Amino acid sequence: MNPVGSFIGDSGSGRCNSLNAILGTDVLPVGVTPITAIPTRIVHGEQPVMRVWFPERPEDRFEVSRLGEFVAEQQNPGNTKHVTRIVVEPPAARLRDGITFVDTPGLGSLATKRGHGPEKQAHDAGLAVTINLHLGVAIAPRLPNVVHRGFRRSSIISA
16 A cells, blocks of 8 residues: 555645655645645555546546645535545655545534544544644644544654
């Protein structure tokens, strides 16, 4: 099984910016307001493509530039498009060895309250990277719940 690293943090903490920097590409949408509402798996692809699953129909493929239409709360409020899974496949060199990254919705976001938060993604992650760029905002009090629910065997790195 290939390693999986989940990026966890408060809404607006910079998870997408951090992942884009690691990947060396601007594949994930970023913004001032919270963006990620649907967990997004990022794996290596030879050509950039996005695969999206829905309950009523088979997987669809889209251009990666359309990712915001499916993952952003502003463009898919309350997951009105009924997305069940998203996998983005950029040709990023850092993904060639088989690692998978997961951008999770922010802790405390509406998506977390609907069951799409980091706790749901934790079961197959071997590494949790917590992002806390807001000085004075404590993520630590909420981390034990995430750790207890899914990261017992995992490493946690705080950035």
